[in-house]
Structures are given as structure tokens and as C-alpha cells.
Amino acid sequence: MAHNVIIIGSGPAGYTAAIYLGRAGLDPVMVTGALTPGGQLVNTTEVENFPGFPEGVMGPELMDNMRAQAKRFGTEFIADDVTAIESAGSDDAPLYRLALSDGETLETRAVIIATGSNFRKLGVPGEVELSGHGVSYCATCDGFFFRDKPIVVVGGGDSAFEEALFLTRFGSSVTLIHRRDEFRASQIMVDRAKENPKLTLLTNTVVTEIHGTETAPAAPALSLGGLALNPKPQVNVSGVSLKNTVTGETAELETAAVFVAIGHTPATDFAASVASRDEDGYIIVDGASTRTSTPGIFAAGDCVDRVYRQAISAAGMGCRAALDAQEYLSE
Missing domain, CATH: 3.50.50.60 (FAD/NAD(P)-binding domain)
Structure with a gap:
């Protein structure tokens, strides 16, 4: 039929x-x-x-x-x-x-x-585990939750710049990280970003790992129908590991959120x-x-x-x- x-x-x-x-x-x-x-x-x-x-x-x-x-x-x-x-x-x-x-x-x-x-993902340790707990793929959806906190955006196109500029309304600072020294974004978007005092552009850099920190203790253990349940503590994004694609140097950057905007x-x-x-x-x-x-x-x-x-x-x-x-x- x-x-x-x-x-x-x-x-x-x-x-x-x-x-x-x-x-x-x-x-x-x-x-x-x-x-x-x-x-x-x-x-x-x-x-x-x-x-x-x-x-x-x-x-x-x-x-x-x-x-x-x-x-x-x-x-x-x-x-x-x-x-x-x-x-x-x-x-x-x-x-x-x-x-x-x-x-x-x-x-x-x-x-x-x-x-x-x-959403295209970075494919780095911590991304999946912390998705919804500081890792996001939508600034308009989640930007509000990180008011007055440092934010990282990963990407180099117009979408990444749009998200980064939007997030400056909320975050204490926004760092846009791009793996190359040239951006795919239109020049007007790059100029706007450079003129924004809350926005920092970090080029020739990749995120190699996303870290989380326990922000709330686990709830007390429960028993349901004879099955023991042990809730996990709340873990949210606390920082990222970075690597310079030219020099190979590594660094750590504190952040409360990682917005991935790579397409x-x-x-x-x-x-x-x-x-x-x-x-x-x-x-x-x-x-x-x-x-x-x-x-x-x-x-x-x-x-x-x-x-x-x-x-x-x-x-x-x-x-x-x-x-x-x-x-x-x-x-």
C-alpha cells in the first residue's frame, strides 16, 4: 500500500x-x-x-x-x-x-x-562529554547563559565572526580561535571584530582539548526498584588546551564556554x-x-x-x- x-x-x-x-x-x-x-x-x-x-x-x-x-x-x-x-x-x-x-x-x-x-565538530577530547555543559554550536541559543564569563569561539568564516560579535553582548571577553592566519570571513566582519574591544583574534591556533571542572557535587545515591543509582557530579567547561600550528607551542586558556562554528x-x-x-x-x-x-x-x-x-x-x-x-x- x-x-x-x-x-x-x-x-x-x-x-x-x-x-x-x-x-x-x-x-x-x-x-x-x-x-x-x-x-x-x-x-x-x-x-x-x-x-x-x-x-x-x-x-x-x-x-x-x-x-x-x-x-x-x-x-x-x-x-x-x-x-x-x-x-x-x-x-x-x-x-x-x-x-x-x-x-x-x-x-x-x-x-x-x-x-x-x-554541526561539524572539532573532534577533540572533552567536546562530546561537555556538550550542553559549556560546549555549544549555537550562540543565539546559549550565549545568554555565559553572561560576564570568558568565552571562546572556534572558526574563521562569517558564521564564526557573527557568533563571536553576538557573544560580546554577554561574555566578559570573547576569544575567536582560527587555525590559519587568514580568515574566510568577509573583510567587513573582520574589521568589526578588530574594532570590538571585548573580542580577541587568535590565529594559527587550534584547540586540542576541552577541559571541565566539577561545579556541583553529585546528588545523594538513590535506590529505584532495588537498583542502586549513583548520580554524577555536574561538570562544566573550565578551559581549553591550545597549539600554535606554526611554532608547535602549547598553552592553556581559561574559558566558561566553547562555541564551535566551523560549518x-x-x-x-x-x-x-x-x-x-x-x-x-x-x-x-x-x-x-x-x-x-x-x-x-x-x-x-x-x-x-x-x-x-x-x-x-x-x-x-x-x-x-x-x-x-x-x-x-x-x-
């Missing part, structure tokens, strides 16, 4: 699309991902800039609420990954076959790709056969719509958007994708 529409991805774009399609009576199916349904927000602590939550909301809670709302309107969830999409119909009756990582296949009349993108990798390889992509892998859509190069294939969220990358803009794009798909299915 062919489904009306399958949504690939379960972040704000995917859940919003599911809500709209479910309310339209199209019985959407969502392939959420096998390991990390909910997108990047499940790894975020407090979200203060999503409308409707004046006191803020935890990222996982926001995603749980979106999922519950999509489920309320009849969305079916499949916890798996899509590995490929291929055409399985005719010009008169387009149909698409999705291959899943468990070997199963699904057929559908329309597809919405909402797989988002992944994104859109999760779109599985869709290469049905959707045109740019040189960086972002799916190309038609103008302000969500239509891709293949009729019946739509895309929304961070797998399309290389500029804004916010939960609210992804949700808005998910709405547009649902309306575009609804119009396509009614033709």
Missing part, C-alpha cells in the same frame, strides 16, 4: 509538517531516525526564544510536545533511517520507494525531507538521486517554496536553510512543505 506522504526527519520542520498534514486528513508517516529522533533540540537544555514559552522550555520537552501534537492528528512514527529514495511509479502516477536501514521499504506518493544538518553538514546524501543539491549538500528548492527538482519531493528545515538554522524558522518551513505537499496531492 502506498502512503500519501512520508516525512523523513523529526525535528521542528518534520513535526510541524506532520501536524498540518494530519489535520488535512492525509495520514502522514514519519521516519524519525533510528537513534536520535527530535533533531538537534533534544541535545539542547533551555530554549528561551521559541514563541509561546515566556519562561523558556527544555529542548527535549519541546520536541516531546511537538511529537504528541503530531500523534494526536494521526501521524504514524517509524524509528528507522532512510538510506535511499528511488522512483517507483510512472509519469502519470509518480510513486517513490524509500529503503530503510532495517531492510524494509515504504512506498509513497509524496516525500518531505526534513533531516536537518549536523554544518546537511544530512542529505540519501536523497541525492531525487533532489538537486548545492556544492555543500544543501537541497535546492524553488524560490520561497519547498519544491525540489523532482515533483512530489519537498524539503524543509536545516537541510535547506544554511542561513537561519533556528527551530522557529524550521517549523515555519515545515508548515510550507505540508501545504505544498497538500496542493501537490490534490492535483
Whole structure:
């Protein structure tokens, strides 16, 4: 049996699309991902800039609420990954076959790709362990939490400079670290950074390790159903180890936060056969719509958007994708 529409991805774009399609009576199916349904927000602590939550909301809670709302309107969830999409119909009756990582296949009349993108990581010790505890990939999301504290930004492009300049509103100081002596950022961004007294540019330097310090003792041990639970102490970023790429000299720098801004990798390889992509892998859509190069294939969220990358803009794009798909299915 062919489904009306399958949504690939379960972040704000995917859940919003599911809500709209479910309310339209199209019985959407969502392939959420096998390991990390909910997108990047499940790894975020407090979200203060999503409308409707004046006191803020935890990222996982926001995603749980979106999922519950999509489920309320009849969305079916499949916890798996899509590995490929291929055409399985005719010009008169387009149909698409999705291959899943468990070997199963699904057929559908329309597809919405909402797989988002992944932050490129430094790949140094401490980065994973301290993610959400001082290591961040979004200044607008987390900058506020480091008011009057020293901050490090890693990167050399416009995004890194934008984040560094934004973070000077909060941090006592901001140090932007770049591995080369020349920046990829536009000259106007570099000039603004040099003119900002709170911002220091550190070139020919790489971060080799991120360190953490215990900031709160562990909670008392608990027993649940006979199982002993030993909570771990709270550990937050306290500093970084640095290495000069020219001289090989090493140094230590105290900081309360490390913002990594070295780019994104859109999760779109599985869709290469049905959707045109740019040189960086972002799916190309038609103008302000969500239509891709293949009729019946739509895309929304961070797998399309290389500029804004916010939960609210992804949700808005998910709405547009649902309306575009609804119009396509009614033709």
C-alpha cells in the first residue's frame, strides 16, 4: 500500500509538517531516525526564544510536545533511517520507494525531507562529554547563559565572526580561535571584530582539548526498584588546551564556554538521486517554496536553510512543505 506522504526527519520542520498534514486528513508517516529522533533540540537544555514559552522550555520537552501534537492528528512514527529514495511509479502516477536501514521499504506518493544538518565538530577530547555543559554550536541559543564569563569561539568564516560579535553582548571577553592566519570571513566582519574591544583574534591556533571542572557535587545515591543509582557530579567547561600550528607551542586558556562554528553538514546524501543539491549538500528548492527538482519531493528545515538554522524558522518551513505537499496531492 502506498502512503500519501512520508516525512523523513523529526525535528521542528518534520513535526510541524506532520501536524498540518494530519489535520488535512492525509495520514502522514514519519521516519524519525533510528537513534536520535527530535533533531538537534533534544541535545539542547533551555530554549528561551521559541514563541509561546515566556519562561523558556527544555529542548527535549519541546520536541516531546511537538511529537504528541503530531500523534494526536494521526501521524504514524517509524524509528528507522532512510538510506535511499528511488522512483517507483510512472509519469502519470509518480510513486517513490524509500529503503530503510532495517531492510524494509515504504512506498509513497509524496516525500518531505526534513533531516536537518549536523554541526561539524572539532573532534577533540572533552567536546562530546561537555556538550550542553559549556560546549555549544549555537550562540543565539546559549550565549545568554555565559553572561560576564570568558568565552571562546572556534572558526574563521562569517558564521564564526557573527557568533563571536553576538557573544560580546554577554561574555566578559570573547576569544575567536582560527587555525590559519587568514580568515574566510568577509573583510567587513573582520574589521568589526578588530574594532570590538571585548573580542580577541587568535590565529594559527587550534584547540586540542576541552577541559571541565566539577561545579556541583553529585546528588545523594538513590535506590529505584532495588537498583542502586549513583548520580554524577555536574561538570562544566573550565578551559581549553591550545597549539600554535606554526611554532608547535602549547598553552592553556581559561574559558566558561566553547562555541564551535566551523560549518554544518546537511544530512542529505540519501536523497541525492531525487533532489538537486548545492556544492555543500544543501537541497535546492524553488524560490520561497519547498519544491525540489523532482515533483512530489519537498524539503524543509536545516537541510535547506544554511542561513537561519533556528527551530522557529524550521517549523515555519515545515508548515510550507505540508501545504505544498497538500496542493501537490490534490492535483
